[in-house]
Amino acid sequence: MATVMQKIKDIEDEMAKTQKNKATAHHLGLLKAKLAKLRRDLLAPPSKGGGGAGEGFDVTKSGDARVGLVGFPSVGKSTLLNKLTGTFSEAELGDNDLCLVLGWAALAPSYTLTFVWVGLNLVGLGATTLGLGPQRYVASYEFTTLTCIPGVIVYRGAKIQLLDLPGIIEGAKDGKGRGRQVISTARTCNCILIVLDAIKPITHKRLIEKELEGFGIRLNKEPPNLSFRKKEKGGINFTSTVANTHLDLETVKAICSEYRIHNADVNLRCDATADDLIDVIEGSRIYMPCIYAVNKIDQITLEELEILDKLPHYCPVSAHLEWNLDGLLDKIWEYLALTRIYTKPKGMNPDYEDPVILSSKKKTVEDFCERIHKDMLKQFKFALVWGSSVKHKPQRVGKEHELEDEDVVQIIKKV
Numbered sequence: 001m002a003t004v005m006q007k008i009k010d011i012e013d014e015m016a017k018t019q020k021n022k023a024t025a026h027h028l029g030l031l032k033a034k035l036a037k038l039r040r041d042l043l044a045p046p047s048k049g050g051g052g053a054g055e056g057f058d059v060t061k062s063g064d065a066r067v068g069l070v071g072f073p074s075v076g077k078s079t080l081l082n083k084l085t086g087t088f089s090e091a092e093l094g095d096n097d098l099c100l101v102l103g104w105a106a107l108a109p110s111y112t113l114t115f116v117w118v119g120l121n122l123v124g125l126g127a128t129t130l131g132l133g134p135q136r137y138v139a140s141y142e143f144t145t146l147t148c149i150p151g152v153i154v155y156r157g158a159k160i161q162l163l164d165l166p167g168i169i170e171g172a173k174d175g176k177g178r179g180r181q182v183i184s185t186a187r188t189c190n191c192i193l194i195v196l197d198a199i200k201p202i203t204h205k206r207l208i209e210k211e212l213e214g215f216g217i218r219l220n221k222e223p224p225n226l227s228f229r230k231k232e233k234g235g236i237n238f239t240s241t242v243a244n245t246h247l248d249l250e251t252v253k254a255i256c257s258e259y260r261i262h263n264a265d266v267n268l269r270c271d272a273t274a275d276d277l278i279d280v281i282e283g284s285r286i287y288m289p290c291i292y293a294v295n296k297i298d299q300i301t302l303e304e305l306e307i308l309d310k311l312p313h314y315c316p317v318s319a320h321l322e323w324n325l326d327g328l329l330d331k332i333w334e335y336l337a338l339t340r341i342y343t344k345p346k347g348m349n350p351d352y353e354d355p356v357i358l359s360s361k362k363k364t365v366e367d368f369c370e371r372i373h374k375d376m377l378k379q380f381k382f383a384l385v386w387g388s389s390v391k392h393k394p395q396r397v398g399k400e401h402e403l404e405d406e407d408v409v410q411i412i413k414k415v
């Protein structure tokens, strides 16, 4: 019987062979739906056995937000993380890495091979020092980071956890190697930093995006504005309130039939694609901001740098020479879109030192109260707010009120 990976490959091959036009649209839609289902199978934990696969690294979530560094081996993720956090740890192959290698071998016996391989490189490194095998030295940079390494930075009063994820391997979404684990952890982040090497071809970018997309992560994208409602009878009813250039009734029907859905109302409020519809039917998609940190810009020309600098979501840096690290941090801050709320105890000045950090999606007065104390809501009467979310200074608001960055809040309790 063909494995899931083989089935995925077969469908991808068929899609590549199929000409894109109106006549094939519904067939391509069907193939895309089949692909989405197979990928879901891959992500699901195995029915028996340890249950480790499909789960992320067990790193305690701490701080107000989590940023994951993803990228091919040796692009400089560890160097970047270390420079950002300012905590020194050996980014190149050294004693620390040996500990990691041992740790990994102990945790996952199936990776003993990796251990032996890296071990060989260690020997090779010795040989290099003796001038015996220069190519080994280059290889020793690969897969240096073998487990997920966290670091924390404090920026504008918010604690931001940075995760150095091990080098992503092409084909991770098809269940290959540690890449799966990398991507499962990536799903728990609030922002992804795709680290690219300025001298490597830009195809790396496409490959990583494909990996992340295959695991249901959508980068710099809003959830598609369309409604999908299953019903008891009446067939598939397809309407659109905007001009739609991608989907037609036949394609919508083909996709639905793949999910054994024969009765549903589908209404588009955006020019949605077949992929958008599949995302909504599948659910469990994660929409995440993403920054492309192009590292090693010390290796390229000024002309090349100017081109990179203009691309959307790009942030050129040199981790090694510490160029534009503050620019990157600013961009991370912008993309996390955190909301800082200063508390004001009655009759006292606001505490500007220690803001309560809310996310951009959960920032009502109620969310704020829940963060202060679990019983706060029970005692809540109203809140006084100063800042950009209100017209008056202060303004009396209820618990549904949405706060904005740098608002000052005083909670008035029931007596």
Ligand SMILES: Nc1nc2c(ncn2[C@@H]2O[C@H](COP(=O)(O)OP(=O)(O)OP(=O)(O)O)[C@@H](O)[C@H]2O)c(=O)[nH]1
Residues within 6 Å of the ligand: 071, 072, 073, 074, 075, 076, 077, 078, 079, 080, 091, 092, 141, 142, 143, 144, 145, 146, 165, 166, 167, 168, 295, 296, 297, 298, 299, 317, 318, 319, 320, 321
């Ligand atoms: N020229 C240059 N080299 C850099 C820069 N940043 C990192 N490097 C070098 O690139 C190599 C790999 O860096 P790492 O930080 O280990 O790369 P990584 O992405 O963590 O690699 P893996 O852990 O294998 O995934 C090291 O030799 C670094 O010194 C940079 O900004 N410029």
Ligand SMILES: [K+]
Residues within 6 Å of the ligand: 073, 074, 091, 092, 141, 142, 143, 144, 145
């Ligand atoms: K490395």
Ligand SMILES: [Mg+2]
Residues within 6 Å of the ligand: 077, 078, 079, 144, 145, 164
């Ligand atoms: Mg590393």
